[in-house]
Amino acid sequence: MSVLVIAEHDDAELKPATLNTVTVARALGGEIHVLVVGEGCGGVAEAAAKIDGVAKVLVADAPEYAHRLAENVANLVVGLADGYSHILAPHTTSGKNILPRAAALLDIQPVSDITAVISEDTFERPIYAGNGVATVQSTDTKKLITVRTTAFEPAAADGGPATVEQVAGTGDAGLSSFVRADTSKSERPELTSAKIIISGGRGMASGENFDMLERVADKLGAAVGASRAAVDAGFVPNDYQVGQTGKIVAPDLYIAVGLSGAIQHLAGMKDSKVIVAINKDEEAPIFQVADYGIVGDLFDVVPQLEAELDKQG
Amino acid sequence: MKVVVAVKRVIDPNVKVRVKADQTGVETANVKMAMNPFDEIAVEEAIRMREAGTAEEIVAVSIGAKHVQETIRTALAMGADRGIHVSTDEDVQPLAAAKLLKAVVEKEQPQVVILGKQAVDDDAGQTGQMLAGLLGWSQATFASKIVLGSGDAEITREVDGGLETIKVSLPVVVTTDLRLNEPRYASLPNIMKAKKKPIEETTPADLGVDAAPRLKLVKVVEPPKRKAGVKVESVAELVDKLKNEAKVI
Numbered sequence: 144m145s146v147l148v149i150a151e152h153d154d155a156e157l158k159p160a161t162l163n164t165v166t167v168a169r170a171l172g173g174e175i176h177v178l179v180v181g182e183g184c185g186g187v188a189e190a191a192a193k194i195d196g197v198a199k200v201l202v203a204d205a206p207e208y209a210h211r212l213a214e215n216v217a218n219l220v221v222g223l224a225d226g227y228s229h230i231l232a233p234h235t236t237s238g239k240n241i242l243p244r245a246a247a248l249l250d251i252q253p254v255s256d257i258t259a260v261i262s263e264d265t266f267e268r269p270i271y272a273g274n275g276v277a278t279v280q281s282t283d284t285k286k287l288i289t290v291r292t293t294a295f296e297p298a299a300a301d302g303g304p305a306t307v308e309q310v311a312g313t314g315d316a317g318l319s320s321f322v323r324a325d326t327s328k329s330e331r332p333e334l335t336s337a338k339i340i341i342s343g344g345r346g347m348a349s350g351e352n353f354d355m356l357e358r359v360a361d362k363l364g365a366a367v368g369a370s371r372a373a374v375d376a377g378f379v380p381n382d383y384q385v386g387q388t389g390k391i392v393a394p395d396l397y398i399a400v401g402l403s404g405a406i407q408h409l410a411g412m413k414d415s416k417v418i419v420a421i422n423k424d425e426e427a428p429i430f431q432v433a434d435y436g437i438v439g440d441l442f443d444v445v446p447q448l449e450a451e452l453d454k455q456g
Numbered sequence: 457m458k459v460v461v462a463v464k465r466v467i468d469p470n471v472k473v474r475v476k477a478d479q480t481g482v483e484t485a486n487v488k489m490a491m492n493p494f495d496e497i498a499v500e501e502a503i504r505m506r507e508a509g510t511a512e513e514i515v516a517v518s519i520g521a522k523h524v525q526e527t528i529r530t531a532l533a534m535g536a537d538r539g540i541h542v543s544t545d546e547d548v549q550p551l552a553a554a555k556l557l558k559a560v561v562e563k564e565q566p567q568v569v570i571l572g573k574q575a576v577d578d579d580a581g582q583t584g585q586m587l588a589g590l591l592g593w594s595q596a597t598f599a600s601k602i603v604l605g606s607g608d609a610e611i612t613r614e615v616d617g618g619l620e621t622i623k624v625s626l627p628v629v630v631t632t633d634l635r636l637n638e639p640r641y642a643s644l645p646n647i648m649k650a651k652k653k654p655i656e657e658t659t660p661a662d663l664g665v666d667a668a669p670r671l672k673l674v675k676v677v678e679p680p681k682r683k684a685g686v687k688v689e690s691v692a693e694l695v696d697k698l699k700n701e702a703k704v705i
Contacts, residue, residue, distance in 0.1 A: 153617075212622065213585065213595050236615040239581055240597050243550070247586035252551040252670035255580045265674065270578050271473040275482055278674035318594035319624040322610060326618040335616070339705070363705060371634065381600065381614045381635060388494075388574065388634065390616070396704040407469070413682060417702045419694065425687075434685035434702065435694055447691040452705075455695050 195302025346401020494572025
């Protein structure tokens with residue numbers, strides 16, 4: 144039995160989600176290989192070779208893998224699948240895009256978004272926005288799985304050196320091509336791996352008001368998130384969205400500002416260690432999951448929070 | 457050009473879902489059902505394509521027991537032209553759904569198939585990608601904008617880092633994200649008209665598909681509950697507690 148982990152990266156750096164996914168591979172047992180697919184991704188392959196517990200890194204570095212288009216990467220994964228009992232990817236937009244396509248080509252029903260490994264064929268995963276936890280057993284010969292990274296600790300990024308092996312490209316399927324990326328540039332930590340997150344909801348009233356949250360975030364080394372309502376209203380870009388259909392986060396501290404706490408939002412953050420809610424409506428459902436709550440107008444409370452953090456240092 | 461949309465009947469997302477005491481699933485008896493919200497976005501997008509003159513016919517497909525015809529009727533009331541009901545009482549998992557949809561698509565020969573990016577019941581998020589793979593078509597998941605050209609389409613996708621735009625050749629499978637559009641409500645006259653629109657019934661056997669489940673559901677339990685904490689009186693008290701009690705800052 145051996146496990147293939149599809150690395151999350153952008154050709155420049157290996158993303159932390161890969162480390163949590165390797166932890167799942169270790170729980171399954173067997174030899175662990177990491178697949179780095181991209182164009183000009185040699186540096187990422189070197190970083191992947193240092194992950195603790197990884198025996199081999201497979202590098203598919205070819206023009207057809209630029210931007211990891213699903214059609215081409217799925218074909219590659221299908222070609223490599225023979226040697227593996229399990230193929231894992233993080234449940235990111237990239238993993239979600241590629242893995243089911245590869246699974247269909249292999250005639251396998253994949254298991255999405257697992258939060259626990261019960262045995263080599265049985266896993267836990269949330270359903271209905273986390274209102275239920277299902278235990279499912281795969282009857283397929285091979286298991287293809289996406290991993291909820293916040294449910295697993297990261298593997299150490301500085302273990303032994305694994306061997307690095309080049310694998311040949313499978314060519315361009317000629318079905319799609321990359322046009323452009325409009326990525327949010329931020330000096331702040333990534334939402335899914337941040338230790339502290341401060342999120343705003345509809346109560347923020349405008350995009351400009353998110354500046355207040357950003358100032359607090361900068362004092363705490365935090366990432367800034369948002370509820371669906373704030374994204375739909377155009378206050379902030381889509382990649383800020385935390386929730387059932389956005390990003391799943393589980394930081395040490397989650398500060399929810401002016402958001403009521405709809406089920407769909409709670410699904411994305413209720414595994415945070417400590418939750419703080421700031422809301423003027425004391426009946427808001429967010430208070431039912433918050434460890435600390437302040438009932439008050441966010442436009443008073445957030446500036447006070449910024450000042451208090453300065454004062455207490 | 458023809459567009460096929462896949463629609464799924466799910467528990468209304470505004471209903472609080474309850475896990476059954478015997479751990480076999482969630483309560484569905486006497487629970488309000490609705491079209492999966494992402495599928496509403498799919499139907500709306502297809503209607504907008506027809507309104508823009510790029511699509512001529514919209515076919516709404518649903519898989520499941522008799523009552524999924526209500527969901528097809530909703531799509532017809534929104535503006536789809538006709539429905540296809542793949543009738544089965546079995547638990548249809550994403551791979552089986554993708555195989556059934558593939559069989560329908562091969563008959564219907566659309567240029568565009570639109571599905572929701574995930575259904576809010578099993579939250580699997582797989583069917584669109586699997587359908588595209590089985591058909592050997594291009595795929596554009598998590599779409600927030602679709603610009604149709606002749607023979608291709610430029611599609612903007614919501615990804616973890618922001619937005620990504622790709623060009624895909626037609627035919628294509630698209631899955632919808634939240635910002636693609638805001639679905640319309642069906643008007644009363646259109647609800648009446650929808651009753652006369654045709655729904656064709658077929659079965660997995662008719663389509664030659666083995667739809668047997670591959671995942672065995674062992675049990676469903678409630679997630680661990682979080683306890684409500686304390687209300688603090690001041691920001692100073694909050695910062696003090698975060699520092700000295702919770703030790704998170």
